[in-house]
Amino acid sequence: MNATAASAAPNHAWPTLTTESWGPTRATFHMFTQIVGKVRLAFAPMVNHWWQVPLYVTARGLSTGAVPYEGDVFDIEFDLLAHRLSVRRSDGRESVFALEPMPVSEFYRRVLDALAELGVEVSIHARPNEVDPAVPFADDHENCSYDAPAVTAFWRQLIQAERVLTVFRSRFTGKVSPVHFFWGAMDLAVTRFSGREAPEHPGGVPNCPDRVMVEGYSHEISSAGFWPGGGAEGAFYSYAYPGPAGFAEWEVPEGAFFSRELGEFLLPYEVVRASADPDGLVLEFLEATYDAARTLGRWPEGAGAA
Template sequence: MKIINRSVWKDTYDTLHHLAQMMGKVKLAATPVQPEWANVPLEVYPSGFRTGLLYKNGINFEILLDFYKSEVSIFDNRGNSKFFVLKDRTSVSGIYGEFLELLNFLGLDITINTIPQEMNMKTRFEDNINEIIYDHESAKNAFEMILYAYHELNIFISPFRSKKVMPRFYWGTFDLGTTIFSGIPAPYDSSDIIARIGFDEQMIEFGYAFDDTIDGFPYLYILIYPVKTSEYENAKPEGSGYFSKEKSEFFLPLKPVFEMGNPSEEIQKFLESSFRIICHNEKWPNLDWHTKEIK
């Protein structure tokens, strides 16, 4: 596993982001809506991402992306299965065509919005014919970073007694996140349905991302909702993490962390100390109960 700049594997990243969106949009269409879009994220399993159990047209099915085999597959409860292999020198439209074949194979009549969400790219899947590079080793390395981050976030979040969403992969922003809630309503006044459903209660999201915010390298982030940025201008978590006034989030760049002797210890210090700072500033109720030791 290597910490590499996203620019080195940008085409592969874009390929995977589009594919994750296809899987996620099917999951969105085949599950009842839950608060904070808890029904939508993809699940992480040892070889990749999975939608989890879906149901449509009387069919129970699941879609999987295997990073090690470079395969996308679909299964149903009748014993039917089909897959295709991700190849180099392909296109988003080509992948989408093969993805539709999987759905059609099971007789699934599912309509999705083919415009990418939460991406700078707005070309519909079927119209994006530009040739892209898919590098198997880069994809595998990226997934191993996701696995590492998953376990660190899982270690941190598991003991909390409050309502929470365990680590899941958010296909819109292509990041891994886990969220805890204080129980205090905080409706988001917006006509944007994504934001309105996603933000309706006081919460803290802890996550891992690949984007270009920190010199193009992966990082951990902590998002606070609602947040009063001015109260965090002098906030300093333990270790090498920091609060960004520009982004209104806490960040921990992972490249320097992995050059230290014990990256896990540094990550847990960042998560725990930032959580304490946030709870103090946001006046979370019943903090002792949220963090009461499990016995």
Template structure:
């Protein structure tokens, strides 16, 4: 299977806009029915061998339930631990009909979830309830299977990169509000947020963080790309080298992103190594400028025991 197959935004923009809203419908159920975790780690989706999942959440007649997007059969599958399962096709749905079918599935499971604000978060139509959105209904199974395959490949690269750090770090996960897949490393130093910062921002950036990830493109950057940022951004960050020729620092919202365009990564002799090099360069730039204990937080070969780190693999 091709590593990082082409996925230009222009070819699947309409499908992406529909799926983004489908994901937000289910994501808001996940948000409401899960126990809150620091930095909103309870909110995102996780990858499966067929798509993405909420993981077990809530109670349905005494049983936890899950909601999965299956991008092989192109179905939404809701199931509870007692074996009850409801599924329906993802194609042929508007956001309104998807929203209705999802709530009907929860009713069959016996899941009583009080979901506030059932409208898009931070999207242009945030004032329109999902139940009234008959505009978004594009669904191309080929393109959306490719989205899942790219997401899965990026997740494995991020998991490999994550192995080199022993400090506080997020899982590799797929956020439904920004539709990206990040992995983040934290110091334990608190950060002060401005008084006008919203609750999402306050919790996400309550500690110093260096985040790494991938997004599929949007109106502000209309192409897929790998990226990293440090928050709060230390002085001189964008002066640091990124150790990968086609990567660059990009000014965005008053700070800087280390960016490697997806198509530039694909053009490299070893795309996998190119992405890891950018993530490593961005980490060294951010952690170095912010004076993190880089040596103390290193985890060579995924081990923290010095004896194991020096020993050959068993």
């Protein structure tokens, strides 16, 4: 094996990345993903629960997937190995720029310029959602950090989470979402559905129209995922909507707990990373918390079986 092939060999370790160590970069990269996600939102046809807007984990980073545009498609990919943003059209044209320390305002301008270079005209709601304050992208000169190794480590966390969440998803025969990265809260998520409608969501999420939450939570769910918060190195989470009586008291694996503040179960990433069987622990957590939602919520028998 030559040096190039050896250096490209897959790394299956669960990387260490404390949330404190990359706080400024995390805040900046969050805004980067919101800008790119909003470009996808501008063109993708509406799918139930906003499934048309997330990003997806790839072998090099995060991508919009194919986005329809005037009888054609384009995509945008964060290459988190080479640290560049690629905007590509299906006619072979590509516009690329480096991911490096820069204000959100500069990244926003470069994305629009790259799209224009490929003939894509776009107008987005140019301020972030689900954060407070919501500084318009063009005016955000404060968030400007980009720690490349930290961003790569985060992506490798997402790879590990995506693998296990995909196994969990495969065990359900009912309606279930893809495993996808929601840029609003910066989390990787998968959601199972009971098949029944849910009470209307009250909304109230910072700088997010209530109609977004009403559509997202229109049906009864058990949702789980990974988020770069909730623990020293991030956390796996699981919640139910609506939350059934007794949900918080359900027995979960050692190391996991119910957060009254967040209204969901958490399994800190650092607990998973230190485990002798990280995949097994995460799956045990996911199955236990889904079982709580299904059992206490009295889901119909035909909703799907784990």
